[in-house]
Each structure stands twice: as structure tokens, then as C-alpha cells.
Amino acid sequence: MNSTNTYRAAIIGLGFIGGADQVSGDALGQQVADLDGTHFAALSAHARIDLVAGSSRDAGRRQRFAERSGTRTYSDWRQMLEDQELDIVSVATYAPQHPEMVVCCAERGIPAIYCEKPIANNLPDAERMIAACQSAGSQLVINHNRRFDPDYADVRDAIAADRLGALVSGSIQWPSGRLGNVGTHMIDAIQLLASLPVTAVSGTLDLSERPDCRGAEFRDPGGWGVLRLGDHLPVTVDAADHSRVPARITLNGTQGGVCVCGQEVLFTSWDGQSEQPPSRRDALSSMDRAVAEIVNGLDERRSESPTAESARRTLEAILAFHASHARNGAWTPLPLQDADRHIVVHSG
Secondary structure (H helix, E strand, O other), X not given: OOOOOOEEEEEEOOOHHHXXXXXXHHHHOOOHHHOOOOHHHHHHHOOOEEEEEEEOOOHHHHHHHHHHHOOEEEOOHHHHHHHOOOOEEEEOOOHHHHHXXXXXXXXXXXXXXXXXXXXXXXXXXXXXXXXXXXXXXXXXXXXXXXXXXXXXHHHHHHHHOOOOOOEEEEEEEOOOOOOOOOHHHXXXXXXXXXXXXXXXXXXXXXXXXXXXXXXXXOEOOOEXXXXXXXXXXXEEEEEOOOOOOOOEEEEEEOOEEEEEEOOEEEEEEOOOOEEOOOOOOOOOOHHHHHHHHHHHHHHOOOOOOHHHHHHHHHHHHHHHHHHHHHOOOOOEEOOOOHHHHHOXXXXX
């Protein structure tokens, strides 16, 4: 292990979450300040990372990023990879572009790749990304940021230690639909907290066709349904396109339940006692913590990618939602088979 190396990093995609670009955020109706970190901020803040370059097809984004970072920018990400000796590359573009970029980074021997969610738009592409990184010995870290949140880790550990007893039910809900983009966080998170994978899905899509803030080429409906986790745990899903419900995850057991809503965690025991533990979040964002994990992996020359496999599994559950809808909500088991493996979700 070498804890003194400085690692050279670059970002592909200098928009909202990649380059902390508020002009891009304005187009989405969102604020950079509300994010749980950005690639630019997390890479820039780490004392042992030298952020040396960024690429974007958009000239305005390149100019604003250069002013913020003082680094060289490129209109062609391939040229950036050719010119720069890099240890870490953030892939902060839309999902359809992830496979080509991640595979190219792996084939060039870049040791760590920090990729935005969702991992890809279809299962074969996700599997190709993971296989390329495994073959090259590259870390592939997917930005499901709740996996780096200490409060989520505490809830997971408490459930694993039987604080709720045997799990019997759960629920996830969020506003604005978009199973492939927003739902990827929530479906990944329920699997994290329960320490169980999705094994089957019964789903109905919301076809009200709410316009996607990322553009007309993206069609990513919300919906309603039930996930089966492990052998028996049912988790209901409430994610309508035009909903205004708060984002919330609930798990219930034989002895009590837990609700994670926004920044708050509430444990309740069925004897009437409740506890809201103090948050362990601090000035570090979840993306800061993810980058620290990447640096530790580089120090230790680790290449295993647990977040990549969990992201692939989450994508498969979302695709199963679409497959189930096509069968009038019939239970669709995982792993997906035959034509279902080639469903494409048009999420950004």
C-alpha cells in the first residue's frame, strides 16, 4: 500500500453533476447546491488527486469549467484519454454513452472509473462494461451515492443485527417517476438496506408520458408495483410520473420498523418506542466519500467493483418492471431471460 501517491483525474461530461455547471442545472430546473456532491467538487477537494482535464461537446460548458478549475479542456473525450496520463476518469454523461466510454477507459488501462448512474440502458451493455473492467483490472464505481452515506450504512447494519427482527415487508416511494433515472437510486438503496437482491418484479408503468427534463429522446416512465427481495420479502413501489409524495424507504420486521425519509431516519419498535438517531453526515458529501474509497482502492491496488454489480442488478430489476408491464403485471423472475435481457430503458 502506498498512501503518498498523487493520482491524476479527468472528467468526461462537464454538465450539472460532472462539472458542477449551474447553467446546465438551470436547464434541468435543479440547483448544484442541492446535490450530494459533484464529480468536480469531489475530485478537486481530495488532497491526493490532481484534476488535470475535462471534456465536453459543449463549448460553453468547457469555458465555464476551465474558469472554475484552471484545467485543460477537450471537445473530444477520446483525444483527452490519448493526451493525458490518467489514474481516475469520471464518466458523467448520459447513460447511453456510458458503455463506450467505460470500455474505452478500461481498454486504455485506466485504474479507476467513476461512472454516473444508471450504469447503462440495457443489460448486455452493463455486463460488457463490468467484463471490460474486470479484464483490465480497473475499479468501476457507480454513483449510487447512498452506498457511501454513513446513515444508510448504519441502518443496514442495524437491520443485519436483527434490530427489526425478521423482515416482513417494505415500501419505496418517490415523486416524478423516472424508474430508470430516479428509481435506480431507490431500488438500489432498498437492496442495500435489506442486504437482499431483487428476485422478481410485478409492475405497471405510468404511461402519462411526462416530458423528461433531459430531452425528448428520453422516455423513462414511473410506475407502481411490487419487488420481491430474496425468497419472500415484498416491497411495494409508488412512483407515479406526476406524484408529489416525499422520497421514502420503509422496512418492517417482526419487532419494529425503520423509515428513511430525506435526511431523517426513524426507528420504531412495535411496543411503542421510537428513536431518531443523530445523523453521522458531516461536511463530506457522499461523492467525497466515494472518491476517498476510490483512492483507497488505488493505494491497495484493488480492482473489485461491488457497486458495479449492484448497479447491474438494479438495472435488471428496472428492466423487469418493463417486462412485467408488457405481461399485464405478471411476476417476472430474475435473472431475466431471452428477449427480456435486451429491453432498453430510455433514461438519461
